[in-house]
Amino acid sequence: MSALKLKKGSTSHSAYNLRANFSDVIERHTLAVLVENEPGVLARVIGLFSGRGYNIDSLTVAEVDHTGHRSRITIVTSGTPQVIEQIKAQLGRIVPVHDVHDLTVEGPSVERELAMFKVSGTGDKRVEALRLADIFRASVVDSTLETFIFEITGAPEKIDAFADLMRPLGLTDVARTGVAALPRGD
Amino acid sequence: MTRKMTGAKMIVQALIDQGVDTVFGYPGGAVLPIYDEVFQQNSIKHVLVRHEQGAVHAAEGYARSTGKPGVVLVTSGPGATNAVTGLTDALLDSIPLVVLTGQVPTFMIGSDAFQEADTVGITRPCTKHNWLVKDTDKLAGVLHEAFHVATSGRPGPVLVDIPKDVQFATGQYEPKKPSVSHYQPPVKGDMTAITELVAAMETAKRPVFYTGGGVINSGPAASQLLRELVEATGFPITSTLMGLGCYPASGDKWLGMLGMHGLYEANMAMHDCDLMINIGARFDDRITGVVDLFSPKSTKAHIDIDPSSINKIIRVDIPIVGDVGHVLEDMLKVWKSRGRKTNSEAVAKWWKKINEWRSIDCLKFEQNGKVIKPQYALARLEALTKKYDRYITTEVGQHQMWAAQYLGFEDPNRWMTSGGLGTMGYGFPASIGVQMAHKDALVINVAGEASWLMNMQEMGTAMQYNLPVKQFILNNERLGMVRQWQELLHGERYSQSWSESLPDFVKLAEAFGAKGILCSDPDDLDDAIMEMITYDGPVIFDCLVEKHENCFPMIPSGKAHNDMMLAGVDTQGVIDAKGSVLV
Ligand SMILES: Cc1ncc(C[n+]2csc(CCOP(=O)(O)OP(=O)(O)O)c2C)c(N)n1
Ligand SMILES: [Mg+2]
DSSP, rough: TTTTTTOOOOOOOTTSSSTTTOOOOOOOEEEEEEEEETTTTHHHHHHHHTTTTTOEEEEEEEEETTTTTEEEEEEEEEEOOOHHHHHHHHTTSSTTEEEEETTSSSSSSEEEEEEEEEEOOOOOHHHHHHHHHHHHEEEEEEOOEEEEEEEEOOOHHHHHHHHHHHHHGGEEEEEEOOOOEEEOOO | OOOOHHHHHHHHHHHTTTTTTTEEEEOOOOHHHHHHHHHHHHEEEEEEEESSSHHHHHHHHHHHHHOEEEEEOOOOOOHHHHTTTHHHHHOOOOHHHHHHEOOOGGGGTTTTTOOOOOHHHHHHGGEEEEEEOOOOHHHHHHHHHHHHHHHHOOOOEEEEEEHHHHHSSSEEEEOOOOOOOOOOOSOOOHHHHHHHHHHHHHHHHHHEEEEEEHHHHHHHHHHHHHHHHHHHHHOEEEGGGGGSSOOOOOSTEEEEEEEEEEEOOHHHHHHOEEEEEESOOOOHHHHHGGGSSTTTTTEEEEEOOOOOTTSSSSSSEEEESSSSHHHHHHHHHHHHTTTTTOHHHHHHHHHHOOOOOOOTOOOOOOOOSBBBBBOOOOOHHHHHHHTTOEEEEEEESSHHHHHHHHOOOOOOTEEOOOOOSSOOTTTHHHHHHHHHOOTTSSSEEEHHHHHHHHHHGGGHHHHTTOEEEOOEEEEOSHHHHHHHHHHHHSSOOTTTBBSSSSHHHHHHHHHHHHHEEEOOGGGGGGHHHHHHHHHSSSSEEEEETTOOOOOOOOOOOOOOTTTBBBTOOTTTTTTTTHHTTOO
């Protein structure tokens, strides 16, 4: 049956370095964690990741249901399939955690992130930055004679791509919110 | 029916409503209102320990020997930080505890007030859950929820931090009612998986039950069902350190403990089996040794109430998430309804093989000469105390492993030891907790002299409450287990593993008003043990034993189960550089 869809047999690693000898590929997963909005709940989640040596690529949190005291934590993490399964199981046993969803495997989902980029430059570079921003549908939210602040929303990859383009054009500062994600359909 | 009362009174009321009869604790400024309430009632006994670590271990002993949660009450700051080792110990061994700590008043939190510590911050990683209660109206609800969380699903320690102003203020008392908490871990296992396991059991040629502390935690009924299943199938059974007693040591299917210092036959059976049925154990590294050499030919089933235990260390083929008792009941039902089949011919052959391993008699030792061998001391202790209503606790080290090897447990909840954390200093306070719960029983702490000294102040507690706990110290004047590793791994350079300047344990006992017995001659041992048992009061038994005895069998670090070291072999160079980084 293998409810957890894992290969048969014992693992190929030692208990003492659970991950180092792990041959499986590293996967990136987006997890949606619905929690009771009580004091310390974020510390519990973050403490779990740091205490057990898991990665956090990005993390966002906000209350999503005021009357029901629910917050939604969206975590982008990476690890081997075993590690991802462990992360989900470990999250699931935190007492104020109601639900853990792996959006990466549970069907199509939409991921969005908001970022702000400060680009400083003059002349051609400044014009080029504005032109590219237009193509990426980034809007100018502040400008001085030498700087722009662009605001851009999109999938993380789109934001990465925009950052790559802005770098040679005088990118000086970046602020990103981290990923918010929802599954598509019902 | 709700009532108005102070927070302090609510605490005592909630404990009474939860059926608590004993609290282990130590007072201080931040819990004075609670102690004032403790003073004014007679329903709950309070045991004044001599150090907060002792309170937590005593509560663990109480919990482990009764199946009920242990309760601790300590003050803020140092009271709370002293409890941290005990909390971590209980977390790793899944022992249900409710620990109440005082806190500075809410309006002073964050100001580095006197005896302020971020208790919920410090204990977040060493509790199953914790709460800081800032509103007296919520206090009773949180306390009831604390008991629910500590005892549901995989048990564990919880902590409730209660600021002093919340204790003084008046609020609404919420009586205990069925939990409305969303925290309701499922106890029933998946029937498809259970059926798959039963099918595997019907055809298995070389099956083995690998059981652990989860069977004990599931309650006595689980041990009963396990016995029924073992007898009905005729499969061999081994257990981890934490599971001893879930199946009787006198049973003929019993292979003894497995793991690093487990029995040869148990480890060999684990290595060569074709079906491993893990019931309430967690593939701890003391059990598996090197994971990629662990039981390479077997199909593995794993029954555990905690989904995160599944595939954490060893990938299994048949995972079953559920409470051991419920799953065993369903397994038996399904197995019977399918016609009670096993591959008895193959299993008989498997037993022949196992009996060959058994015939090596890996625990044999010779008591010759005038120095007591630790194994002999435990074999005599076993022979002379077996027939009593007996509970054993231990400290941590060689003596602990010998106790696990040479003492036999017929029933669950009779064996209290620090498994996951390996906490020296656990055994003595734990024996106090056990004796509090079982006033007329014979409670013995098998100790090493070094471990015992870590919480020796609890002699005061034993005396004050008339607890006739027997401290059976195997005194090798060494940090024996450390010395053994230094012998095997560090060229016999015995760095800091001497117990220098040991006290005269007999005089120490007398200083507390207890009885001290010194024994150094094997010929005197039986009489001395009888004197210990029959004395009505706490005893420190200073048993001088062979100083350089090693604990065998041993799976050296970095080796597989079928690569065990037995007694009497050359110990040099068995552990290679790779193995020596392991703990
Ligand atoms: C609190 C704590 N500190 C250190 C250790 C490491 N340690 C494990 S066994 C041991 C020696 C124990 O000596 P003793 O109690 O005399 O028992 P023996 O091994 O001699 O039987 C030590 C220091 C530990 N387990 N716990
Ligand atoms: Mg010693």
